[in-house]
Amino acid sequence: MHNSQNRPVIDALQECILACEHCASACLQEEHVKMMARCIQLDRDCADICRLTATLLARGSVHGKHLLRECIEVCEACAAECAQHDHDHCQACAEACRRCAEACRSLAA
Amino acid sequence: MHNSQNRPVIDALQECILACEHCASACLQEEHVKMMARCIQLDRDCADICRLTATLLARGSVHGKHLLRECIEVCEACAAECAQHDHDHCQACAEACRRCAEACRSLAA
Amino acid sequence: MHNSQNRPVIDALQECILACEHCASACLQEEHVKMMARCIQLDRDCADICRLTATLLARGSVHGKHLLRECIEVCEACAAECAQHDHDHCQACAEACRRCAEACRSLAA
Amino acid sequence: MHNSQNRPVIDALQECILACEHCASACLQEEHVKMMARCIQLDRDCADICRLTATLLARGSVHGKHLLRECIEVCEACAAECAQHDHDHCQACAEACRRCAEACRSLAA
Numbered sequence: 337m338h339n340s341q342n343r344p345v346i347d348a349l350q351e352c353i354l355a356c357e358h359c360a361s362a363c364l365q366e367e368h369v370k371m372m373a374r375c376i377q378l379d380r381d382c383a384d385i386c387r388l389t390a391t392l393l394a395r396g397s398v399h400g401k402h403l404l405r406e407c408i409e410v411c412e413a414c415a416a417e418c419a420q421h422d423h424d425h426c427q428a429c430a431e432a433c434r435r436c437a438e439a440c441r442s443l444a445a
Numbered sequence: 446m447h448n449s450q451n452r453p454v455i456d457a458l459q460e461c462i463l464a465c466e467h468c469a470s471a472c473l474q475e476e477h478v479k480m481m482a483r484c485i486q487l488d489r490d491c492a493d494i495c496r497l498t499a500t501l502l503a504r505g506s507v508h509g510k511h512l513l514r515e516c517i518e519v520c521e522a523c524a525a526e527c528a529q530h531d532h533d534h535c536q537a538c539a540e541a542c543r544r545c546a547e548a549c550r551s552l553a554a
Numbered sequence: 555m556h557n558s559q560n561r562p563v564i565d566a567l568q569e570c571i572l573a574c575e576h577c578a579s580a581c582l583q584e585e586h587v588k589m590m591a592r593c594i595q596l597d598r599d600c601a602d603i604c605r606l607t608a609t610l611l612a613r614g615s616v617h618g619k620h621l622l623r624e625c626i627e628v629c630e631a632c633a634a635e636c637a638q639h640d641h642d643h644c645q646a647c648a649e650a651c652r653r654c655a656e657a658c659r660s661l662a663a
Numbered sequence: 664m665h666n667s668q669n670r671p672v673i674d675a676l677q678e679c680i681l682a683c684e685h686c687a688s689a690c691l692q693e694e695h696v697k698m699m700a701r702c703i704q705l706d707r708d709c710a711d712i713c714r715l716t717a718t719l720l721a722r723g724s725v726h727g728k729h730l731l732r733e734c735i736e737v738c739e740a741c742a743a744e745c746a747q748h749d750h751d752h753c754q755a756c757a758e759a760c761r762r763c764a765e766a767c768r769s770l771a772a
Contacts, residue, residue, distance in 0.1 A: 397707075518620070
């Protein structure tokens, strides 16, 4: 059931997806887009991997748990990149990615 | 920005996605799956259409608003079907779909 | 059934998705990323809208046909933007988007 | 680049997605849906996991290769389940899943 054990992770994944989608769009409107290229690329991958993981966990699929490791990896990479940029959307995204990685790590444990 | 005007709709979309994904899986485990076939089919479509709409709204894309009408249609169809079944997951899904349709309707207005 | 009437459209959608995903990544690696910002944004939206349309058509869902109009709109916008850039990936993407819009238009008719 | 080394895998993934989406819908219309419940569940997961893998590979993302192992696992599970049912859509899906697992295995090697 998605309402019990998995719910905190699903919530963290959904916040992370929103932060990444918004960060990518906002980065594309920054003055120095070139500096943000890696950030945008990671935002795209992170949003999509988190989206599938949330879907599979909501579904109660065994494959949801299998994706947690990849989810943690991309969230940590995205958090590390975003943390280097001062923009509000990057800082918010870094924080959402860190929380998501942490939530995934507790479920994976 | 996804945090202001769009946020209530995005939240309603995300609850609807979770309810539909869970409902489809739970329907597949019911004694009388055949009776649930249309419910499962609508759950799949509703989850996927809501997922794209949430993604585009979070992204600040103009296409997010364009999808609202289709989203309302599939949410209403899914709510009407789910409401006919007594299972807790169907009742919860009907409610989430109705709320989502309503939230989409206010944003579309 | 996805193998008969819908198959040419699904094929065009899938080619368009690949071209858009590749174009967005390649744009992010160009020297002048800022000039490509709108292209990247449209590539993201176009890929995602085409992906859902292909999914729903493959599924035989009535909602697949409903998405064709939006699909045509985003494909045409993406084609118009990409056509303005000389990069091979942009020219290839413009062509894939045009073919996809055309295929969607014949199915919608 | 998605046109060279990755292209055969992407093609196999896309055929697998179409076969799974169609198989799930067709299973829901069979006389004995209950027998098809596990098939439908695996079709959903397999389509979604293959869809993300194809997306990431088209994008040239390193995470595409990371998903291959999970993709192989779900394709093999789906192929094994589908192979047990005589319906044309199940046999076609089993074959598409097997080819996809094989293509993923060669890229992963």
